[in-house]
Structure formats: structure tokens, C-alpha cells
Amino acid sequence: MENHSDILKKSGLSVTESRKKILELFLDTEGALAHADIEKNTDAAFDRVTVYRTLQTFVEKGIIHQIPTTDNSVLYALCRHNCEQGHHHDNHVHFICTNCDKTFCLDDVTVPDVKLPQGFTPAQAAMVVTGLCMDCKNA
């Protein structure tokens, strides 16, 4: 069983208040978080700049990953199943509900391979599906 500090240490990061708090927030949140969500949920205890830098660091260290969107925002999410192994995979499909705007990491749905035209060398693939989540569908 890992706690915040262990995850940070394993990534070679200093254990600081902001990092612990922000990481905790990710661990407690089911869906993905935007920068603004993090500021709100930490009661603005940390400077905006610190949040930006923390997110950037976490992405670099493979603790969280980014989810592309078409609304000029970036969502960040922790890879539950794989992070524990220190082996980062974020090649799963993301689902964004058009009704409640929640984002889901479909950890069990991997992004399918596609055949690219001659000359293109793929490194990573991201897939975002939009639609209705179970809660909104039944509402």
C-alpha cells in the first residue's frame, strides 16, 4: 500500500506540502481534473504558479497524464491501475460526458492501433470518446 510520499519519492521528487496535497486530490478523485478544479479543491492554499509547476512536474515524472480536449483546456488524470507499478501507461481511452462534463479513464479499454499512411512514425496515440455516462443516461 502506497501513500503520497512514497509515490513522490519513487519519482525522485522532494516531498512538499503542495505536491502531497495535489497528489492526494488526484488519488481521491474518480475522474480527471483541470487546473481550475485543483485550485478550487485546495482552497487556493497554493499559488497558481505552484499548481502549474506541480502539474508539469507530475506529467514529466509520469505520475499523471494529460487528456486532450477541444475546449482549450487540458485535463489531468492519474493512471490508477498502472502507476502502482512505477510503469506508466496512459494508452487507455478517455470518455467525456457531454451532460455532466465528467471525464472517465477507461483503464480497461486500450487505444486500438491504426495503420498510418506511408512515412508517419507513431509514438503515442490518444483517444477521447464523448457521449453520455451511465448516470446521465439514466437520469
Place this chain on the structure above:
Amino acid sequence: MENHSDILKKSGLSVTESRKKILELFLDTEGALAHADIEKNTDAAFDRVTVYRTLQTFVEKGIIHQIPTTDNSVLYALCRHNCEQGHHHDNHVHFICTNCDKTFCLDDVTVPDVKLPQGFTPAQAAMVVTGLCMDCKNA
């Protein structure tokens, strides 16, 4: 053979200088364009607000489509193959080169279907592949 004005008229839009110019820019550009690119390439002849509104209108009318990114920007691209038919399809895969940052619409590569977990109802799917394009691979 269609020109700018025809495309605009077909979409039920007034033919104005800004719309003609911005549409022309899309027709002349191989990759995708961000808002900032458009401002640059039109020599800031139009107000920022006009560019925003024009892009929004084009998206609504199905003349261009948005491409999700993870860098807090939205890219816009014209769907070459399908727009001519007034029938909008943007379910193709996008490729972003990590070296030159150019974006390619792989019109012939359709986004594969994925099986979602119970409860999720998909409406649309987007896929973005990053890696090296042919020019950068050979450089």
C-alpha cells in the same frame, strides 16, 4: 470546382471579407491552424473577435472541425474530402508531428470503434496520434 464564396453560400453564410480570407487560408494550408496562426497569416487585418467568431461559425456550419490537443490550444482543420459534399465527416485520425508541430488530417484513416464498458453511450470519438512525420523522419 468550388471557390470560397460558393462554400460560404452553400452553408447559408454571408460572403464577407474576413470569411473569404480565413477560408482561403484554410484551403491553402496543408495542416491544421490554431487561432494564433490565423491572426498571423492574415496580418492581423481582422479583429481578434472576428476571427474567434468566424471560427465558431465555421465549426457550426461544418466547414472546419476542431482537433483536440494537450497544450491548451485548439486546432482547426478543413475536411478536404468531405466538405465538398456538404456532408461533414471528421471522424478521421489526426497526426501531430512532435518535431515540426505540424498537424495532419489523415482523411483516409478512420477512427476505429471501441467497445465501451457497460453504461457508456458514445456520440463521437476523436483520435490524435503523435510522432514523426515523413519530412522530419528523413531529416
Place this chain on the structure above:
DNA sequence: GGGATATTTGCAATACTGTTGCAATTAAGG
């Protein structure tokens, strides 16, 4: 534990991005 060092944080300033209301301009249609 204490102190030196390297990292991290917060602040200030700045730049970029996106939105809204309103008046002036321009396109469309008769």
C-alpha cells in the same frame, strides 16, 4: 539534530487567450 546546498515556492509583473455589449459598418434581397 544541525547546517550547507539545492530545490521549491510565492510574489510581482507580464503576456496570451477568450468573451460580451454596443455602435458602426456591410451584405442580402427586393
Place this chain on the structure above:
DNA sequence: CCTTAATTGCAACAGTATTGCAAATATCCC
């Protein structure tokens, strides 16, 4: 050509992101 409706530009504003630098703090080694 003239009226009407749509579009544009301006101004103001709000939100988002970045950088440099000094102060604070975590780490490491003794």
C-alpha cells in the same frame, strides 16, 4: 437603390499561462 438583417470592430473585462527573482523549505551528509 434602399431597407433590413447580419456582421464587424472597439472597448472593456475575465480567465489562463509564463518568467525572474527573492524567500522559504526539503534533502543530504556529517
